[in-house]
Amino acid sequence: MALFGRKKTTVGLDIGSGFVKLVEIDHSGDQPEVVRIAMSPLLPDAIVEGEIMDPGLVADTIRTLWAEAGIETKDVVTAVGGHDVIVKKIEMDRMKEEDARQVIRWEAEQHVPFDIQSVVIDFQILNPGGTEPKMDVLLVAAKRELVDHKVSLLQDAGLTPRLIDVDAFALHNALEWNHPEAMRGIVALVNIGHEMTNVNILEDGVPILTRDIPFGSRRIREDLQREQGLTAEEAEEIVQGRNPLDALDRYVRFGADEVAVGVERAAAFLMAQYAGEGLGRVFLGGGGSRIPGLEAALAERMGVQVSSTNPFERVPVSPGAPGRLSLDEIGPVLLLPVGLALRNP
Ligand SMILES: Nc1ncnc2c1ncn2[C@@H]1O[C@H](COP(=O)(O)OP(=O)(O)OP(=O)(O)O)[C@@H](O)[C@H]1O
Ligand SMILES: [Mg+2]
Structure with missing residues (x-):
């Protein structure tokens, strides 16, 4: 409670293809507290495979959501992701951070499959205190166009982007705050x-590899519609667990298989590089x-422990938020925007 001075809050905005979601976190107290949560469905096909097809509609949805939630600030933190963003752990000769900044573009050129002139780059030295001649560096490269489009979309919605994060890092941030046990060993x-x-x-x-799999709850909903003769609304009720359906099992096993193959491919790629221990555990988020x-089908299919995540496990939520x-229902849906709102730029 500040008598003078303003409340210091961060609004994290996640522009998903199904829902636009925002979470506002107050950073003025001893620990961050969620003070507002809002979400709004997007019309189908406004965003397809991560690409914003209808920026006007998406900007309108954001503007309306912002107004209805009664958010005062115009500042926003959001993220980019998808195949135009590369996250990679690389090795470089050990040097100071300011020196690394001078040569990172040249280093990145060897690791990034895009025209190096058209990307924005950031990096973090993973073992800055080390003495070995080489150091591990987490390299991030995003196509400049992707970032520029996000910025202009937000400006069209009347907002001021304070930070453009990377989806994978924001998800990781929410996981680290709420499930510190996930920070040991190799987990997905x-x-x-x-x-x-x-x-x-x-x-x-340390996030060492990111991958996107073209699978989500929309696929299961559409399969249910087509094969079980259901309306979109009826199928969605089943997907969201409000109505049971015996035949759902088969679709869930198909979904688990899609996800498992993607995760196993990513893990196998890593094991070939590091030859270390295998994947220890899987943590799940997202509405799907x-x-x-x-969750159970994935555990059975992969033979590892699979746990759900809750972005409010260790981040308190004010009663009206x-x-x-x-909260129980939407927790997993909000993993990414909570990870964004936990940033305090
Ligand atoms: N309580 C819920 N509210 C909203 N969606 C839910 C709920 N429970 C399950 N879902 C499913 O989660 C999906 C939305 O999940 P999420 O918000 O993680 O996706 P998105 O970020 O919009 O999509 P993407 O990241 O793939 O572009 C919905 O399409 C719906 O099927
Ligand atoms: Mg999403």
């Missing part, structure tokens, strides 16, 4: 959305992870 953070599944493999808490039976939304 798997965020199953409406159209896309992001796989983020962490080694002792709520499909009844999916969720409005009419049920």
Whole structure:
């Protein structure tokens, strides 16, 4: 409670193909507290395979959501992701950070499959205190166009982007705050959305590989519609666990298989490089992870422990913040925007 001075809050905005979601976190107290949560469905095909097809519609949806939620600030933190963003652990000769900044573009050229002139680059030295002649560096490269489009979309919605994060890092941030046990060994953070599944493999808490799988809850809903003769609304009720359906099992097993193949491919790629221990555990997030039976099917299919995540496990939520939304239901859906709102730029 500040008598003078303003409340210091961050609004994290996640523009998904199914839902636009925002979470506002107050950073002025001893620990961050969620003070507002809002989400709004997007019309179908406004975003397809991560690409914003109808920026005007998406900007309108954001503007309306912002106004209805009664957010005062115009500042926003959001993220980019998908195949135009590369996250990679690389090795470089050991040097100081300011020197690395001078040569990172040249180093990146050897690791990034895009025209190096057309990307924005950032990096982090993973073992800055080390004395070995080589150092591990986490390299991030995003196509400049992707970032520029995000910025102009937000400006069209009347907002001021304060930070453009990377999806995988924001998800990782929410996981680290809420599930510190996930920061040991090799684990996969798997965020199953409406159209896309992001796989983020962490080694002792360091994100060493990210991959996207073109699978989400939309696929199961559409299969149910087509094969079970259901309307979109009826199928969605089943996907969200509000109505049971015996035949759902078969679709869930198909979904688990899609996700498992993607995760195993990513893990196998790593094992070929590092030859270390295998994947120890899988953590699930995203609205698609709520499909009844999916967590269990994935555990059975992959033979590893699979756990759901809750972005409010260790981040308190003020009583009025969720409005009419049920926190238990929407927790997994909000992993990414909570990870964004936890940033304090
Ligand atoms: N309580 C819920 N509210 C909203 N969606 C839910 C809920 N439970 C399950 N879902 C499913 O989760 C999906 C949305 O998940 P999420 O918000 O993670 O996806 P997205 O970020 O919009 O999509 P993507 O990341 O693939 O572009 C919905 O399409 C719906 O099928
Ligand atoms: Mg998403």
